[in-house]
Structures are given as structure tokens and as C-alpha cells.
Amino acid sequence: MTSSKTIRSRLLLIDTCVVIEAHRLDVWQALLSQCQVILPETVVGEAIQVAREFDDFDLRLEHEIEEGLIQSPSLDASSLKIVMARCPPFPGKIDAGELECLAFLLEDADESSLICSSDAVVFRYLAWVQLSQRGISLEEVLHGIGIGPPLEPRLRKAFREKWTQKGFAEALQAGFFEL
Amino acid sequence: MLGERLRFAREAVGLRQADSAKHLGIVDSGICDMESGRRDPKAAQLAALAELYNRPVSFFFSEEPLPREVVLWRGKPDAEGDGRRIQREFFSLCEDYQELEEVTGKAAASRLPEDSTPKERFGYPQAESLALRIWQEFDLGSAPAESLRQVMEERYYVKIFALSLAHEASAASTRSPRFGPATLLNRDNVHWRRNFDLAHELFHLLTWGTFRTPEEESSIEADEYEESLANCFASRLLLPEGPFLESIDPFLDREGNLSTTVNQIHELARSFDVSAEAILYRCAGMLRWHRDQTEEAVDKVRVSRVWRENRVVESLPSRYVSLALEAYRQGLISYRRAARYLRKGFKEAQDILETPGDDIQQDDQITIAAD
Numbered sequence: 001m002t003s004s005k006t007i008r009s010r011l012l013l014i015d016t017c018v019v020i021e022a023h024r025l026d027v028w029q030a031l032l033s034q035c036q037v038i039l040p041e042t043v044v045g046e047a048i049q050v051a052r053e054f055d056d057f058d059l060r061l062e063h064e065i066e067e068g069l070i071q072s073p074s075l076d077a078s079s080l081k082i083v084m085a086r087c088p089p090f091p092g093k094i095d096a097g098e099l100e101c102l103a104f105l106l107e108d109a110d111e112s113s114l115i116c117s118s119d120a121v122v123f124r125y126l127a128w129v130q131l132s133q134r135g136i137s138l139e140e141v142l143h144g145i146g147i148g149p150p151l152e153p154r155l156r157k158a159f160r161e162k163w164t165q166k167g168f169a170e171a172l173q174a175g176f177f178e179l
Numbered sequence: 180m181l182g183e184r185l186r187f188a189r190e191a192v193g194l195r196q197a198d199s200a201k202h203l204g205i206v207d208s209g210i211c212d213m214e215s216g217r218r219d220p221k222a223a224q225l226a227a228l229a230e231l232y233n234r235p236v237s238f239f240f241s242e243e244p245l246p247r248e249v250v251l252w253r254g255k256p257d258a259e260g261d262g263r264r265i266q267r268e269f270f271s272l273c274e275d276y277q278e279l280e281e282v283t284g285k286a287a288a289s290r291l292p293e294d295s296t297p298k299e300r301f302g303y304p305q306a307e308s309l310a311l312r313i314w315q316e317f318d319l320g321s322a323p324a325e326s327l328r329q330v331m332e333e334r335y336y337v338k339i340f341a342l343s344l345a346h347e348a349s350a351a352s353t354r355s356p357r358f359g360p361a362t363l364l365n366r367d368n369v370h371w372r373r374n375f376d377l378a379h380e381l382f383h384l385l386t387w388g389t390f391r392t393p394e395e396e397s398s399i400e401a402d403e404y405e406e407s408l409a410n411c412f413a414s415r416l417l418l419p420e421g422p423f424l425e426s427i428d429p430f431l432d433r434e435g436n437l438s439t440t441v442n443q444i445h446e447l448a449r450s451f452d453v454s455a456e457a458i459l460y461r462c463a464g465m466l467r468w469h470r471d472q473t474e475e476a477v478d479k480v481r482v483s484r485v486w487r488e489n490r491v492v493e494s495l496p497s498r499y500v501s502l503a504l505e506a507y508r509q510g511l512i513s514y515r516r517a518a519r520y521l522r523k524g525f526k527e528a529q530d531i532l533e534t535p536g537d538d539i540q541q542d543d544q545i546t547i548a549a550d
Contacts, residue, residue: 017514020525041223046515050525077181077225081240092237092278095515096226099236103222120510152533154514163510 007144011071011113013038013101016046018116018138018155023057025149027142032069034145038113039065040100041074047097079103087128089174090121098122105134116141118154120163127167128176135160182216184239188232189214191248191397193263202231233264233271246357248397251383253376254348255400265344266398269351269363272495275520276338277358279502282511289359291335292316294386301389306408309385310415321422324374324452331362331381332496339377341366341492350376354387370490371454378413411464417453418461426450427462435466437476444476445485455480494522500531507532 012035014022019039022028031037039047044061051059065072083102084090094102101115102125114136115122126135137160139151153159171177189199189210196210203209203224212218220228229236248270256262280286296305314323317330331337338361344350349372351363362380364373383390383401390405401409426447430439441455448455456477463473493500500521507517518528 042226045223053524053526075222077220077222080222084240092235093512095513096236098513100222119513121513124510
């Protein structure tokens with residue numbers, strides 16, 4: 001399990017699904033207060049759009065960005081092309097918000113960022129490009145800051161590990177890299 | 180390259196640069212700059228445009244040549260209104276279907292035959308014999324409308340969708356080198372009308388190479404003659420001579436004169452899953468009935484208020500939905516991509532995607548110990 005110190009010291013890229021789930025679980029404010037959260041502009045747009053479907057939580061991302069609680073970088077579209085080019089089997093299978101998260105991750109020269117996702121395809125992608133150590137589940141993040149609410153399977157560590165292993169095995173079988 | 184694809188995608192949905200600029204909240208010239216390559220859009224802008232233009236983000240970076248999208252409409256919807264949007268949604272569904280097949284490893288080339296009769300030699304006898312050949316080859320039995328859609332989808336891999344179309348449009352077809360033959364039906368039509376539309380569109384798919392030319396525009400309508408050939412084909416296919424004659428025999432005298440009631444015509448229509456009008460026109464063609472009397476009878480059954488239960492059709496084929504679920508559960512596509520494939524919002528998709536058992540894989544072991 002990732003340690004509390006590690007989680008607090010790293011930049012946490014959160015994808016749209018996890019932003020929504022964290023609000024529904026009422027752990028969003030805890031995340032903001034204890035982690036350095038990064039939401040690329042596309043994720044912010046997607047989350048605002050998705051939140052309109054729910055009436056059981058209040059999404060205030062724009063306000064939180066203004067207050068400096070969230071960093072919201074805006075990448076050039078060409079950076080998405082790099083994500084796709086880096087791993088040919090994946091274009092078209094990952095949505096735009098996750099693509100921008102992955103683009104930020106790939107551009108992050110000092111490797112300080114982690115991506116928190118609930119999508120199997122993201123963990124598989126990270127395994128293919130040999131960056132699986134940069135993926136993290138919401139369960140691991142929350143554990144790192146001392147919270148442990150009951151979570152759906154796709155938000156748990158076991159889910160991340162399962163799909164990371166699967167991605168690794170696939171890439172190896174496809175000859176994408178060698179051990 | 181990116182700019183060219185942005186322009187192509189915008190024009191395909193019939194939007195002006197000003198419309199796209201308004202959507203992004205930028206000045207009109209911003210779109211012009213992006214399309215001419217003077218300015219690189221931001222990732223978030225590209226994502227917003229991709230959604231507006233109904234394309235995946237990957238389309239804008241593809242190095243494939245720009246696709247040529249030709250749709251043959253039966254009653255073309257207003258091009259300036261919803262027409263282009265509907266046409267794009269039809270193509271988008273076909274492309275999504277193809278992607279789902281590919282991502283799950285279940286892509287199969289369509290086996291739908293193509294008729295090779297040259298256009299100048301194609302007339303009513305050819306339409307009739309094509310209907311007979313297809314009826315036999317597809318093994319459609321005595322009530323072809325009942326199984327036609329299933330056979331076309333499952334045996335010949337034709338992609339069939341049903342959307343709410345504009346009032347005047349009843350169906351559309353395309354035969355694409357990328358995703359094969361596909362048909363769009365109007366889900367607002369009653370099911371017996373849709374059955375006829377499907378058979379009518381099948382004719383266009385079978386004769387695509389005969390009647391379509393490479394110079395045609397992207398959105399077209401067949402001429403009156405081709406449409407009447409398609410109707411002739413549909414009538415013969417859905418009401419095959421042998422079984423049909425057998426059903427109407429009790430109502431005919433030795434000279435082929437008909438004597439029956441409005442109710443009985445509707446009964447026959449129910450048994451073949453077609454309209455009552457289709458029954459009368461088929462009889463008229465086969466038995467060479469008097470034209471005026473036929474039209475009179477058609478008017479009578481048309482205005483008669485005989486109740487008939489309509490079967491509602493789903494927009495997406497069940498195989499398509501099943502492929503989307505499989506792709507998501509196998510971790511092959513993201514959650515939001517899966518919701519997008521299913522044409523559902525985030526919350527609504529949850530009920531479908533997050534059902535119990537979603538972590539069970541098809542190759543998971545089952546072991547049961549004996550007592």
C-alpha cells in the first residue's frame with residue numbers, strides 16, 4: 001500500500017469517474033485538503049457535464065480552481081497525439097479526459113505525478129508503456145490519507161493490480177517490450 | 180492534417196464556423212485558425228469539438244484518408260435541419276459497431292451478396308428474380324418478415340439501427356468499405372412498416388454496385404424507378420408467391436376475383452407482418468387486378484380503424500450492446516467510452532455497466548465438486 005507521506009508529496013491526477021465517485025462518497029474535500037490534486041481542463045469539463053446528471057452532491061471545481069485548491073493545466077491537443085502514438089493498440093478506447101491525464105503524466109519530466117483512475121484500460125495502458133508504478137486506485141489514495149469507506153470493486157487496489165498485470169502480460173505477449 | 184479533419188468533421192454535421200466558435204466560447208476566427216493550421220487547439224477544445232461533431236478524438240489524429248460517406252435516403256430529411264446530424268449519428272453508430280467488433284476480436288466481413296446485373300439491364304423481372312433468390316438463400320420461410328432482420332444481422336453481418344427520424348424519412352442505407360453494409364430504420368414507424376422498409380433497403384444494399392456511382396454526393400435519394408424496383412423486390416420478398424397464394428386462396432374464385440372483408444385483409448397482414456396495403460398491392464400485381472378497384476380497396480383498409488399491436492424496437496442491436504458490455508468488462512474500453520457506445524449518460528450507464536457479475540470473465544473457471 002502507498003504510504004501516507006508518498007501520497008501527500010505527489011501530484012495526483014484524477015480522472016472524471018473518480019472525481020464523480022469521490023464526490024458521491026463525500027471524500028472530495030478530504031482529498032483536496034491532503035493531496036495536491038491536478039485536474040486537466042478536459043477532466044474539469046467532463047466532470048461538470050456529468051455532475052448535471054446527479055442531484056445528491058455539489059460540484060464546485062471551478063471555484064476550487066480559482067481558490068488554488070486544484071491545479072488545472074491546459075495541454076495542447078498535440079500532446080494527446082503523443083499518448084496515442086506511444087501505444088498503438090489504445091487510440092479510440094480511452095476517453096478524452098483520461099487521454100489528457102496520461103498526456104500530463106508522460107510530459108511530467110520529474111515523474112512526480114500519479115494517475116488515480118477506475119478504468120481498467122488506463123491501468124493496462126500504463127503497463128504497456130511501462131509506467132504501471134504511476135497508476136493508483138482511489139482505495140490506495142484514501143488509505144494513504146487515513147480514510148477507508150466501503151468502495152465499489154473498480155475503485156479498489158485489487159482492481160488496479162488485476163488490470164496492470166493483464167496489461168503487462170498482453171504487452172509482453174505482443175512483443176511490445178522484453179523483460 | 181488536424182485542421183483539415185476539423186473542417187471535414189464540422190461540415191459533415193452541417194455546422195458553420197460561428198456555431199463551433201460559440202460552442203467553445205471563442206471568437207469565430209479561432210475556428211478558422213484551427214482549421215487552417217494557424218493555431219493548435221487545446222486538448223479540452225478538441226475534446227469539446229469531437230463531442231459536437233460526434234467523432235472520437237482519435238479521428239482527428241488519424242492518418243487514414245478522409246472517409247467518403249454516402250448515404251442513400253428513403254425520404255431525405257432536411258439537410259439544413261436535423262438531416263446531417265442524423266446522418267452523422269448513423270455513421271457514428273456504424274463506426275462504433277465496427278470498433279466494438281474489432282476491440283473484442285469479433286470483426287467479421289459481411290457476407291451479403293451483391294447483384295452484378297448492369298444498371299441498363301435491371302428491370303422488374305430482375306427485381307423479382309433477385310427477391311426469389313434471396314428468399315431461398317436466406318431461408319426465410321413462409322413469413323419472411325419475422326426473421327429477415329435476424330438473418331441479415333446474424334448471418335450476413337449487416338449493421339441495423341433504429342433512430343427517431345424526421346417525419347418524412349423512413350429509412351437509409353450505406354455500403355461502406357470500412358464497416359460494410361448498414362441500414363437505418365425509423366423507430367417511430369409501426370413495426371410492419373419497418374419490416375417493409377428493411378426489405379426495401381435490402382434491395383439497395385444488394386444492388387449498391389449497380390445503381391451507385393463514385394461521383395454521387397454524400398447524401399442522396401434514389402430516383403423514382405429505382406425506388407419502385409426496391410418496392411417490387413420488398414413485396415416479393417416479404418410475400419413469397421407460394422405461401423402467399425396459399426393464404427389468399429380461400430378468398431379467390433376461379434377467375435382470381437377477390438371476395439373478402441377488411442378484417443380478413445388485416446388478418447393476412449398480421450400473419451405476414453406487413454401492412455394491409457402491401458397485401459392488396461401484392462395481390463393486384465400477381466393476379467392482375469383492376470387498378471381502380473385495387474386503389475379503392477387500399478383506401479378502404481387504410482382508413483379502417485382496426486387495432487393492431489405495434490412492437491417497439493430498440494435503437495441499438497442487441498449484439499452491439501452485448502459487445503459494448505463485453506469490451507468494458509474485459510477492460511478494453513474506458514467507462515465513459517462504454518457509456519458513449521451505449522448512448523447513455525454517466526449515471527444511466529452505471530445501471531447497465533455495473534450490474535452484479537461485471538467482474539466475471541468469460542474464461543473464468545467453473546468447478547463443482549461431487550458429493
